[in-house]
Amino acid sequence: MKIAMVGSGYVGLVSGACFADFGHEVVCIDKDPAKIDSLKAGIMPIYEPGLAELVASNVKAGRLTFTTDLPAGIDGAGAIFIAVGTPSRRGDGHADLSYVYAVAQEIGEHLQQPAVIVTKSTVPVGTGDEVERILAEANPGVKFAVASNPEFLREGAAITDFKRPDRIVVGTEDEWARGVMNEVYRPLFLNKAPILFTSRRSSELIKYAANAFLAVKITFINEMADLCEKVGADVQDVSRGIGMDGRIGSKFLHAGPGYGGSCFPKDTLALLKTAEDYEAPTRIVEAVVKVNDARKRAMGRKVIEALGGMDAARGKQVALLGLTFKPNTDDMRDAPSIAIAQALDDAGVKVTAYDPEGMGHAAPLMAHVTMRDSAYSAIEGADAVVIVTEWDAFRALDLDRVKRLAKAPVLVDLRNIYDPVEVRAKGFHYTSIGRP
Structure with a gap:
């Protein structure tokens, strides 16, 4: 399956590299040209043990690529992950969801095939509802579903955590989306990783x-x-x-x-x-x-x-x-x-x-x-x-x-x-x- 990972920071880069290592075709997308250029050159924006080697091997195998072009990056993707930052909003402590919503808007404007849009970013309750509304308004003619798939990665042990997780949590009430997410995580079934479907x-x-x-x-x-x-x-x-x-x-x-x-x-x-x-x-x-x-x-x-x-x-x-x-x-x-x-x-x-x-x-x-x-x-x-x-x-x-x-x-x-x-x-x- 082709997977698009929007956001190439800690969560997006580790998740994208691991998905590629499972055999998926992964495109990591980021707005920062300098970050993408560095990644193409094999320079990691963060320190995480084993990450540089994992990225290099999957780039060499042709399963992992990097781009600033979101429309091209999401073209043909069956699952599109939103993995941008949600820092504390200055002044009131609420999670700043502006990056999440901006990505949802851009995905909606350019999506041309059925896809499951997955929030990997840590977001407050109800964020998926707003993402769904944004997508529906931006592109009412395309089939999509919105799912939640939080990450549970420990810095310093993120690759092991991704490949041998305690659990995989997927939030969706859509049967088609469940099928897509099962396919995304199918390689982990060999390790008997428990997958929990919830609302x-x-x-x-x-x-x-x-x-x-x-x-x-x-x-x-x-x-x-x-x-x-x-x-x-x-x-x-x-x-x-x-x-x-x-x-x-x-x-x-x-x-x-x-x-x-x-x-x-x-x-x-x-x-x-x-x-x-x-x-x-x-x-x-x-x-x-x-x-x-x-x-x-x-x-x-x-x-x-x-x-x-x-x-x-x-x-x-x-x-x-x-x-x-x-x-x-x-x-x-x-x-x-x-x-x-x-x-x-x-x-x-x-x-x-x-x-x-x-x-x-x-x-x-x-x-x-x-x-x-x-x-x-x-x-x-x-x-x-x-x-x-x-x-x-x-x-x-x-x-x-x-x-x-x-x-x-x-x-x-x-x-x-x-x-x-x-x-x-x-x-x-x-x-x-x-x-x-």
């Missing part, structure tokens, strides 16, 4: 509900970590103890500096706005958003305390290891490091930093931070070393070398990747999250 509105809500629930788990264990510090318990033991309960599960129960990234912050906010619009308040999610925002600044204060307090911290130097919101990505959106670095700068602390992939995106967001070309270069002369993102490169630092390079043996581990006994045995003043 379109249920599908749209599933994505937001899933992300909100995961955000709740992260925030819950972070609050338990704070309590552990007060009562002398170990949050990692608490996490294991409750995670072994099959009703709870162990995933997303790792205490840290708070969630960030492209999904959780904007999706929890968009869910709150949808709930307000329908007069069905989601108080738990509302609390999660507030607690997570406050936690990021609190991590900055935690570092300042490790330096001896506000007065002692002024003029000192701190090395931040890891800037992206999680490892194996270059994504800096709502990364905790931004708030931590700002809190340190406000306290008069000099900040050096290193991240294996994210410094290019981080630099414009952190004008006061000095970027270094390695972890050890960032550590040199520092009064404290802070692990913000748990990149593999930071899991086995040469602690003797760290101690020699740093001005003071202070290690603040915001991801709990080191053993407190071993680090303290090396002579470090060690601070972690939720551990005595």
Whole structure:
């Protein structure tokens, strides 16, 4: 089947490359000529492990192409995916659907064959209804159906998530559309991936509900970590103890500096706005958003305390290891490091930093931070070393070398990747999250 993927960002590019790898003919479409030119040259606009190789192999096989020409790109496509951004709308927090609706309008104006229009973008409940209305008004003479197919891709593991998904959710009440979507995902049936057909509105809500629930788990264990510090318990033991309960599960129960990234912050906010619009308040999610925002600044204060307090911290130097919101990505959106670095700068602390992939995106967001070309270069002369993102490169630092390079043996581990006994045995003043 020919598939058109409108939007060649994170979701569109990964999905398009994976569909092509399944054997479909895929055209990725984007309005940005520079992005398309780069993709044609084999240059990825994002860092995602394995993506460059996957794209290159499918381009070489002739199954994956790139274009800025939407009319030509959708010509002959049986499924047309809308995978453009839906950022938080400035001023009110609602999801900005202007890109989705603009694409729907353009598809409607140029569609010449029957096709299923699929919203892959994360969109609020009812968006599919509006997309359907736009298409019908723009082109009343062509057969089409609108379906919802939310993505559940983790940055850093997106290709594996796409090819071996926990579930595939498709929202449509149209039998023809169900048949088309079954054909689109038929290669995954070999892996026995469960496909859940729902109403379109249920599908749209599933994505937001899933992300909100995961955000709740992260925030819950972070609050338990704070309590552990007060009562002398170990949050990692608490996490294991409750995670072994099959009703709870162990995933997303790792205490840290708070969630960030492209999904959780904007999706929890968009869910709150949808709930307000329908007069069905989601108080738990509302609390999660507030607690997570406050936690990021609190991590900055935690570092300042490790330096001896506000007065002692002024003029000192701190090395931040890891800037992206999680490892194996270059994504800096709502990364905790931004708030931590700002809190340190406000306290008069000099900040050096290193991240294996994210410094290019981080630099414009952190004008006061000095970027270094390695972890050890960032550590040199520092009064404290802070692990913000748990990149593999930071899991086995040469602690003797760290101690020699740093001005003071202070290690603040915001991801709990080191053993407190071993680090303290090396002579470090060690601070972690939720551990005595």
